Amino acid sequence: xxxxxxxxxxxxxxxxxxxxxxxxxxxxxxxxxxxxxxxxxxxxxxxxxxxxxxxxxxxxxxxx
Numbered sequence: 001x002x003x004x005x006x007x008x009x010x011x012x013x014x015x016x017x018x019x020x021x022x023x024x025x026x027x028x029x030x031x032x033x034x035x036x037x038x039x040x041x042x043x044x045x046x047x048x049x050x051x052x053x054x055x056x057x058x059x060x061x062x063x064x
Contacts, residue, residue: 009061011036021049022060 011019015033022028029049036046049058 011063018064019048020060020062020064021058022062023049023051024057024059025053027052027056 011033015036017033019031019033019036020028021031027049031048036048051058
């Protein structure tokens with residue numbers, strides 16, 4: 001199955017800083033931008049967070 005696009009956003013090319021993702025049920029993940037791989041146009045994107053339950057939603061995204 002393919003995942004849904006939740007937060008389409010172009011990240012800074014400097015790749016400095018962190019991305020914080022928070023789910024509606026309280027799951028939090030912080031990712032260094034330097035660890036997010038660059039992708040070409042033919043790719044499907046990068047999964048940054050795997051939600052614990054199917055009914056959970058991404059509630060907040062912050063670039064710090």
